[in-house]
Amino acid sequence: MVKGRHDRHGDTALDRLAREVARGMYGQGGPSFSRRGLLRTAGVGTMALSSGGLLAACGTSGTKQSAEECVSKDLSTTEKKLTWSNWPLYIDEKGKSLPTLEAFESQTGIDVTYNTDVNDNSQFFAKVRNQLGACEPTERDIVVLTDWMAARMIGLGWIQELDMKAMPNVEANLVDTLREPEWDPGRKYSVPWQSGLTGIAYNSKFTGEVSSFEELVTRADLKGKISMLTEMGDTMGFMLKLTGADPSDFSDDEWGAALARLEEIVASGQVRRFTGNDYTGALNKGDIVACEAWSGDVIAMQYDNPDIKFVTPEEGLALWSDNMMVPNKADHLGNAQELINYYYDPEVAAKVSAWVNYICPVQGTEDAMAEVDESLVGNPLIFPTSTDLETTFAFKNLDSKVREGYEKEFNQVIGA
Structure with missing residues (x-):
């Protein structure tokens, strides 16, 4: 059973109003106001963190680890569960349910605890830096972080290496433009969630x-x-x-x-x-x-x-991406890879994309979108062509x- 789906820490009155307006116009399963933007408002945009507090979080470099020094075990064969930390409003919702995630649980028997506790990259780093720096568990099997923070955590040796062969959908369907980021060549440690x-x-x-x-x-x-x-x-x-x-x-x-x-x-x-x-x-x-x-x-x-x-x-x-990663001392790498692979099925990805309205990193999703929301087929902000992306840059x-x-x-x- 999916747990923890309505943690909305940091909402302002404007955020709550925007969400209610969106629900009123489109229904519980329709398009939403931006998850990413909402959380920037809750974090930096409304100055919920002072600049000093933000810099304090950014300024702690952390203790480096390595796979040899910080060994993780995988209990996926005996423990059919995982915990996923994501941003709020960043997965398909319908009322109080999360349809694609609940379908994954039914198909696999893996029990997912879904938490929306990534309210800001730096805030989240502050939550986990002491544990990961000391090679201790964070009680999270998947975390979703933006490129620059993903790069930082990979550089600190805090992220487990993924087995692409265990994720054939990712190997087959990850769009070419996101396969080789400078900070994670070959996507050994990360897989894009949305861009x-x-x-x-x-x-x-x-x-x-x-x-x-x-x-x-x-x-x-x-x-x-x-x-x-x-x-x-x-x-x-x-x-x-x-x-x-x-x-x-x-x-x-x-x-x-x-x-x-x-x-x-x-x-x-x-x-x-x-x-x-x-x-x-x-x-x-x-x-x-x-x-x-x-x-x-x-x-x-x-x-x-x-x-x-x-x-x-x-x-x-x-151009930016938010990325799924498995932190050190997470005990369910196999289960996490099974979930990541599931979301790289174009039919599943289409359902998520129709709700979150960001660029889908999964090839084949535009064809599948015709069965979900035909009005979004061909939308260059969700399905940009290679020509559309020629002028993009990253920080x-x-x-x-x-x-x-x-x-x-x-x-x-x-x-x-």
Whole structure:
């Protein structure tokens, strides 16, 4: 029996209202407001963590481990259970049930405890760093974390190696563009759960198309009417682009130039505010008319407001993934691999994608989507083509101390 499915730590009043509106418009099983954005609002966006608290979490480097020093056992053959830590609103729901997960339990006999306790990458790191640094169990068999944090934990030796042969659906169906991340070549330690894009959204009722990030931050008619994101990698990725640097490979000097450009933009009054997911309400009403935005949010908004448009900026799109991993001392690696393999069945993946509205990492899902929600077939924000992805970029993987310093400087500029 699936347990722990309604842990909603960190919700603001706006978050709760958005969820109720979504439920009212679409029913319990319909499209949702962004899980990813909701949690950024609950974490950094609403300053539920002070910048000092966030940096304290980011700044603890942790104790490195290795497979030889920290040996994990697998009890999957005798214990048909596992515990999965994911973000809230990030799996298909119908009322109080989670249909695909309950189907997995019925098919396999594996009892899943499903927890929505990943409210923020840094918060979650703070929860588990002492145990993993000391080679102690976290009582979790699967955790879902964003690229930069996944890279950090793999680098610390805190994650068990996966057996791709035990996951034939992953081997066959993982999209090519996500097979070889710099921080996990060959996907030895991680498998993508969902991916997304960061670009520009605008409300066509109040403004014309905003075709580039340069336009967003300089156009006189947009002054005081735009928002940008509190997520450093997203916002500074575009700042690095604007100053001629590569977000995936830049120097300290290039970082400094990009940060100075952001300071100029803030000082000019162009940005009304820096936000988490709460830009959605302001954009719908026209309080802001254009903004830096996450793709899943825009799809959800478009169900109710066709004036909301998503743009691929001339500078490109930021591409990110949230990844499933098995931490050290998790005793159910085999069960975890069985679950990961199950979610790489295109028919199962289609049901999840129809609910969460982010990029599906599973090949063949678009064909299966026709039986789930035909309106989503061909949606480039869920099923981008290789051409759509040609202009995407990722933010550089940073050493923990470097990231801590960059986060501090970024937060000072945006007023966090």
